[in-house]
Amino acid sequence: MAKLNINGKTRDVNAEPDTPLLWAIREQLGLTGTKYGCGVAQCGACTVYVDGEPVRSCQLPISSITAKQKIVTIEGASSKIVKAVQKAWLENDVPQCGYCQSGQILAAASLIKTKPNPSDEDINREMTNICRCGTYNRIRAAIKQAAAAVRAA
Amino acid sequence: MNAMDFSRRKFLVGAGTAAGGLTLGVSFGAQDALAQTGKTPEVNAWVVVNADDSIVVRIGRQEMGQGTITGLAQLVAEELEADWSKVTYEYPTPGQNVARKRIWGDYATSGSRGVRNSEKYMREGGAAARMMLMQAAADGWKVPVAEVTVAKGVITHAKSKRKTTYGKVAAAAAKLTPPTNPALKDPKTWTIAGKPLKRLAQGGKVNGKQVYSIDFQAPGLLNAAVRDCPIWGGSLKSFDAKAAEKMPGVKKVLKIENAVVVVADTWWRAKTALDAVKIDYDGGKFAALDSKAIDDMLNEGLGATEAFIGNKGGDVQAAISGAAKTVEATYSMPYQSHAPMEPMNATARWTADKCEVWTSTQNAEAALATTSQAAGLPLDKCDVYRMDLGGGFGRRATSQDYVRQAVLIAREMPGQQIKLIWSREEDQLHGCYHPITKCKMTGALDKDGNLTGLHMRISGQSILATIRPEALDKGRDPATFQGLNAGGAEGAIGYTIPNILVDHAMRNPPVRPGFWRGVNNNQNAIYLECFMDELAKEAGVDPLEFRRKMMKNHPKHLAVLNAVADKIGWDKPAPKGVYRGLAQHMGYGSYVAACAEVSVNDAGTLKVHRIVAATDCGHAVNPAQIERQIEGSFAYGLGAAMFQEITIKDGRVVEENFDSYPILRMDDMPAVESIIAPTGGFWGGVGEPTIFVAAPAVLNAIYAATGKRVRNMPIKNTDLRKA
Ligand code: FES
Ligand code: FES
Numbered sequence: 080m081a082k083l084n085i086n087g088k089t090r091d092v093n094a095e096p097d098t099p100l101l102w103a104i105r106e107q108l109g110l111t112g113t114k115y116g117c118g119v120a121q122c123g124a125c126t127v128y129v130d131g132e133p134v135r136s137c138q139l140p141i142s143s144i145t146a147k148q149k150i151v152t153i154e155g156a157s158s159k160i161v162k163a164v165q166k167a168w169l170e171n172d173v174p175q176c177g178y179c180q181s182g183q184i185l186a187a188a189s190l191i192k193t194k195p196n197p198s199d200e201d202i203n204r205e206m207t208n209i210c211r212c213g214t215y216n217r218i219r220a221a222i223k224q225a226a227a228a229v230r231a232a
Numbered sequence: 233m234n235a236m237d238f239s240r241r242k243f244l245v246g247a248g249t250a251a252g253g254l255t256l257g258v259s260f261g262a263q264d265a266l267a268q269t270g271k272t273p274e275v276n277a278w279v280v281v282n283a284d285d286s287i288v289v290r291i292g293r294q295e296m297g298q299g300t301i302t303g304l305a306q307l308v309a310e311e312l313e314a315d316w317s318k319v320t321y322e323y324p325t326p327g328q329n330v331a332r333k334r335i336w337g338d339y340a341t342s343g344s345r346g347v348r349n350s351e352k353y354m355r356e357g358g359a360a361a362r363m364m365l366m367q368a369a370a371d372g373w374k375v376p377v378a379e380v381t382v383a384k385g386v387i388t389h390a391k392s393k394r395k396t397t398y399g400k401v402a403a404a405a406a407k408l409t410p411p412t413n414p415a416l417k418d419p420k421t422w423t424i425a426g427k428p429l430k431r432l433a434q435g436g437k438v439n440g441k442q443v444y445s446i447d448f449q450a451p452g453l454l455n456a457a458v459r460d461c462p463i464w465g466g467s468l469k470s471f472d473a474k475a476a477e478k479m480p481g482v483k484k485v486l487k488i489e490n491a492v493v494v495v496a497d498t499w500w501r502a503k504t505a506l507d508a509v510k511i512d513y514d515g516g517k518f519a520a521l522d523s524k525a526i527d528d529m530l531n532e533g534l535g536a537t538e539a540f541i542g543n544k545g546g547d548v549q550a551a552i553s554g555a556a557k558t559v560e561a562t563y564s565m566p567y568q569s570h571a572p573m574e575p576m577n578a579t580a581r582w583t584a585d586k587c588e589v590w591t592s593t594q595n596a597e598a599a600l601a602t603t604s605q606a607a608g609l610p611l612d613k614c615d616v617y618r619m620d621l622g623g624g625f626g627r628r629a630t631s632q633d634y635v636r637q638a639v640l641i642a643r644e645m646p647g648q649q650i651k652l653i654w655s656r657e658e659d660q661l662h663g664c665y666h667p668i669t670k671c672k673m674t675g676a677l678d679k680d681g682n683l684t685g686l687h688m689r690i691s692g693q694s695i696l697a698t699i700r701p702e703a704l705d706k707g708r709d710p711a712t713f714q715g716l717n718a719g720g721a722e723g724a725i726g727y728t729i730p731n732i733l734v735d736h737a738m739r740n741p742p743v744r745p746g747f748w749r750g751v752n753n754n755q756n757a758i759y760l761e762c763f764m765d766e767l768a769k770e771a772g773v774d775p776l777e778f779r780r781k782m783m784k785n786h787p788k789h790l791a792v793l794n795a796v797a798d799k800i801g802w803d804k805p806a807p808k809g810v811y812r813g814l815a816q817h818m819g820y821g822s823y824v825a826a827c828a829e830v831s832v833n834d835a836g837t838l839k840v841h842r843i844v845a846a847t848d849c850g851h852a853v854n855p856a857q858i859e860r861q862i863e864g865s866f867a868y869g870l871g872a873a874m875f876q877e878i879t880i881k882d883g884r885v886v887e888e889n890f891d892s893y894p895i896l897r898m899d900d901m902p903a904v905e906s907i908i909a910p911t912g913g914f915w916g917g918v919g920e921p922t923i924f925v926a927a928p929a930v931l932n933a934i935y936a937a938t939g940k941r942v943r944n945m946p947i948k949n950t951d952l953r954k955a
Contacts, residue, residue: 094500095480102500106455111447112440114622116573117656121890124573153440165438172430172856175864176297177437178573178622184438203899209890211573211623212297213867215901217860 082146085110086155089146096142100134101125103141104152112153112181116209123208126182127152133189153181160229161188167225175212182208183218191226275364276410277335278308278357280322281402285385287314289321289358292329292336293346294594295433296624297864298919299857300346302431304354306853307347310425311358311417314398315384321432326600327615340595342629342747344820344917347853351915352416359414361405368405369396419851419912428856445592445619446577448651453579454483455499456641456652457506460491462661463883464742465516468492476505485509488640495645499653515883518742523879526741527564530670533691533737534562540738542690542713546731548676551685555676559770561763563673563943565755567878568666568748569885569893574622575659578638579651582607587614587639592621594629602632606639625868630664630699630746657888664746665878667693671759673766676731681771683782685731688716688759694738695745695752712736714752715819715924716760721914723753723819725760726789727782743880749868750923753819758873761815761928762943765935775814775932776802788848788911789816792825795846795907800827810841813932817924822916823848826925828902830933836953840870840900840930845922846907850914858918859906865923866904871896873927874947 081092083100085108092107104113104127113136116124120138127136128151129144144150164187174180183206190197190205197205202219210218274280280288289308295301301321309319329336337350362382369387370377373394380389385398419426436442461468471492473485481501486493492509496502533539552558578591580603587607593599599616607614616635621628638652654662669692676685694709703711715723716734725732748754768778776797783790793816797803806812809831816825829842845862852858875894879886887893931942934952942950 094498095504098500102498105447106498106500109449110440111443111449114444114573115446115575115653117890119656119889119891122573122895168438169430169434172434172860174297174431174434174437175299175860176573176621176623177434177442178297178444180437181440206898209573209895209897211571211625211868211895213864213896213901214860215867215898216863216904219898219901 081141083141083144083150084146084148085150086152092141094141097140100127100136100139100141100144100150104136110152110154114178114181116179121209122179123182123186124179126185126208128156128185128189133186153185156185156188158188159232160191160225161185163225163228164188164191164221167221167228171217171221171224173214173217173221175214179208179210183210187218187222187225190222191229195226195230197222197226273406275361275402275406276357277332278354279312279361281365281398283399285315285397285399286318286320287312287385287398289319290324290336291321292324292339293350294339294341294596294618294621296341296594296621296628298346298861299431299854300341302429302857303347303853304350305432306425306427306429307351307355308358310422311355312362313382313384316424316429318385319432323618325615325617326596327612329597330600330611339597340629341624342594342626344920346919348821348915348917355416356414359416360410363411363414364405364408365398365401367408368401372396372401372404425853426851427854429854431857442620444574444622445579445590446574446622446653448579448590448619450649452649454495454497454648454650455502456493456495456650457499457502458488458491458493458637458652458654458658459506459511460658460662461513462885463513463515463519464521465518466490466883467514467516469512469514471512472510476508479505479508484645486641486644488637491637493641495641495650499651503655519883521742521883522881526668526880529739529741530668530691533739534670534672534689536691536737538737539689539735540708541733541735543716543718543725543732543734545718546685548685548687548731548733551676551731552674552687555684556679557677557770559675559677559767561673561766561941561943562670563759563762564670565668565758565945567668567743568872568876569660569663569878569887570625570627570746570748571660571893571895572623572625572627575654575656576634577651577653578635579649580638580642581647581649582639582642583647585609585613587642589616589635589638590619591616591635591638592619592628593632593635594621594624594626595632599632599635602635603639606636607643625749626747626751627664633662656890660888660893661885663878664699664744666748666754666872667695667745667752668741669693669755671755673759673763675763675767677767677771681773683729683767686729688734689737690735691737691739693740693745695747697738697740698745709736709738712752713756715756715817722821726786726816726818727779728785729782749865750920753817753920753924754869754927757815757817757924758928758931758945761817761925762931762941765813765932766941779816788823789818792816792823792846792848792909795909796825796827796844799844799905799907800829802827811933811936813929813934813936815925815928815932819921819924820917821850821914822918822921824921824925826922826929828926828929828933830930830937832934832937832952834953836951838874838934838947838952840902842903842905843926843929844905844907845925846909847918847922848909848911849916849918849921850910850912852908852910855908858908861918862906862922863904865920866926867896867901869923869926870900870930873930873945874900877946
């Protein structure tokens with residue numbers, strides 16, 4: 080039995096130590112906002128924060144995470160930046176199917192945190208999540224809008 | 233008890249409900265089915281009005297990210313004169329549709345048909361509901377209906393200064409006889425349809441709350457992982473599950489047709505145990521198949537004497553033998569996987585007298601038929617609950633194979649609800665791939681550089697031959713010729729060429745094909761539009777001028793081509809180091825064109841900077857969502873053109889995940905400028921058409937930049953460094 084700190088609560092997780100964090104989050108903890116897309120760290124649909132850093136949870140066994148480390152999923156992400164990103168996402172009507180968007184939003188908020196005024200090159204370099212519906216241009220516009228809103232706040 | 237009594241009882245019972253139970257020619261059973269879901273009874277099949285004036289539009293077609301439900305709800309709300317801010321939607325199940333003699337029409341959502349093939353009956357549904365609601369208000373006030381008006385769901389009798397709302401009269405309205413053939417509004421007067429409104433139901437997509445089929449949860453639910461024989465035509469010989477059966481959480485290891493399945497408490501445990509099963513396959517007769525063998529098969533077809541004819545006019549052989557100059561080139565397009573972000577999955581529960589499925593599908597009626605067949609139960613003992621899709625792109629329209637597997641698994645554990653999830657690898661290995669084709673183009677130019685003859689010999693795979701053989705026409709697959717037809721409203725060629733022959737040597741490798749966003753238009757547009765550039769070059773004429781000469785009789789094709797040329801400034805030089813290419817095509821009833829701007833650096837790296845796109849889709853129901861479809865289709869089409877190919881080795885697909893099947897990402901996405909230019913009088917699709925022109929426009933721009941003709945997709949296989 081592993082202990083994980085998820086969205087501010089310590090939870091017991093009844094899973095084998097080599098279980099990827101993604102599947103512990105989805106199956107043992109029932110939080111399905113974090114998505115499975117590839118399982119090989121390619122798509123970013125499974126992005127969550129561990130101690131504030133975005134990670135691809137499909138490649139992270141739960142044994143590598145201590146009970147002290149803070150895991151935040153899309154359901155628990157509530158920083159000012161995340162909220163600004165979500166607002167910009169809705170205002171730009173970004174999602175199509177929406178399946179990739181939990182990961183895109185967490186990746187975008189993390190980018191704005193490190194680069195408050197991201198250039199196109201920053202966005203190209205940091206936003207490597209796959210969107211099969213092709214919402215990239217709307218994501219780019221929404222990131223710029225959210226970053227501006229955060230800077231103005 | 234008749235339907236009305238039943239619904240009235242429901243009305244009395246449910247305090248939050250308002251409408252009566254009248255339906256447009258429907259049976260009682262289905263009313264019951266909907267009532268059981270706890271929903272308010274309806275004004276008619278399309279429209280439910282709640283006491284709080286909120287409106288639910290019922291939609292047969294499927295949302296998968298393309299915006300169809302928003303567009304259809306706009307059309308209903310327009311005719312209904314509804315308050316858009318109060319409009320939501322729901323999906324009737326296919327079982328309810330069957331019970332009501334398919335009142336919601338065809339559920340299949342593919343071929344860019346979602347709006348264009350449902351607009352009439354849905355607009356009529358909205359108009360009929362509006363007339364019934366107005367009549368009910370007039371009856372209540374005892375005034376002639378001609379004296380009442382409606383706006384945003386508020387009905388007014390000006391003479392007596394009385395007002396009421398849809399919610400208040402819905403119950404009475406539902407008891408009225410529905411009008412037949414209600415008049416529809418002139419699109420010029422639209423105030424909800426035709427507007428760039430935001431999509432319905434976006435909120436759950438930004439906070440993780442939207443429940444896709446893969447997210448389905450229920451108490452006691454078990455999970456299944458599957459490994460089907462990956463070799464085309466191969467079969468499962470034997471397997472050893474001794475180790476797997478002892479692994480944590482495992483409930484059962486079983487065989488379904490040629491697949492091994494592990495059922496466990498969680499999917500990860502099922503998948504981990506499946507990895508521990510030793511499986512032996514019998515490779516069958518295609519065990520040695522590889523891409524080279526398929527290429528040989530197609531090459532033979534390029535020169536074969538027999539072929540199915542798609543478009544024939546004049547005498548192309550005479551034109552070629554009498555030409556001042558002939559031009560030849562051979563192109564190819566590989567297999568492509570759909571790779572929607574949500575892998576295939578379905579949940580099923582089977583008992584001896586009922587089978588239920590929860591899944592994401594582009595065709596819930598086909599899923600129901602599949603369920604019934606796999607369950608061994610009649611249709612009325614089965615139903616499919618429609619869950620949100622994490623993308624479709626044709627995969628979830630072509631085959632309901634994942635539903636079949638889920639039901640077969642559920643049959644092995646009666647009463648148990650089981651969710652089957654395919655791994656990404658399973659999804660890549662068992663796709664319904666964009667078909668493989670090659671094309672030999674031969675053009676005849678006269679001494680003045682006019683195109684006097686064109687022969688397009690397509691060699692390769694037919695989708696219909698495998699997926700819908702009943703749709704073949706004496707062996708010929710008419711869909712092969714998408715966008716190359718002599719005429720018609722669906723996909724006509726945009727050029728007048730005095731001598732033309734488009735024919736198809738059908739060569740069907742055993743790899744399963746499918747409908748992949750854009751379908752056969754994708755390669756047909758590459759073949760024709762890139763070759764047009766080659767011909768223009770040989771004729772010494774500007775590619776735009778070369779095309780225009782042949783487009784006088786095709787004004788709609790020409791108009792979109794001119795629109796992109798004007799917007800990009802074709803007659804002015806491109807920015808330094810940037811090169812342009814054009815393409816136009818017609819498909820799914822819409823006319824589309826694109827002009828791309830690219831650069832290629834000394835290392836041979838391609839950068840697509842910008843694409844200007846134009847579409848004439850007849851009526852534009854939501855321009856904002858059409859823009860998003862244009863961008864999305866470009867991402868999908870350019871990713872395929874630039875990097876993606878499914879290859880075959882040892883009888884199976886090689887590319888099992890996104891490391892070997894790369895998807896276009898942010899850094900390769902061009903800026904897109906859309907021109908939405910609907911000319912009215914027809915309804916064209918918007919989910920697919922623009923995809924056709926992205927790749928040929930880019931390929932033509934690459935030639936302008938490098939002097940290299942890339943004729944074999946994907947582009948990455950060609951060295952783009954200047955020679
Ligand atoms: S599921 Fe983790 S990166 Fe794709
Ligand atoms: S919105 Fe569908 S995958 Fe990104």
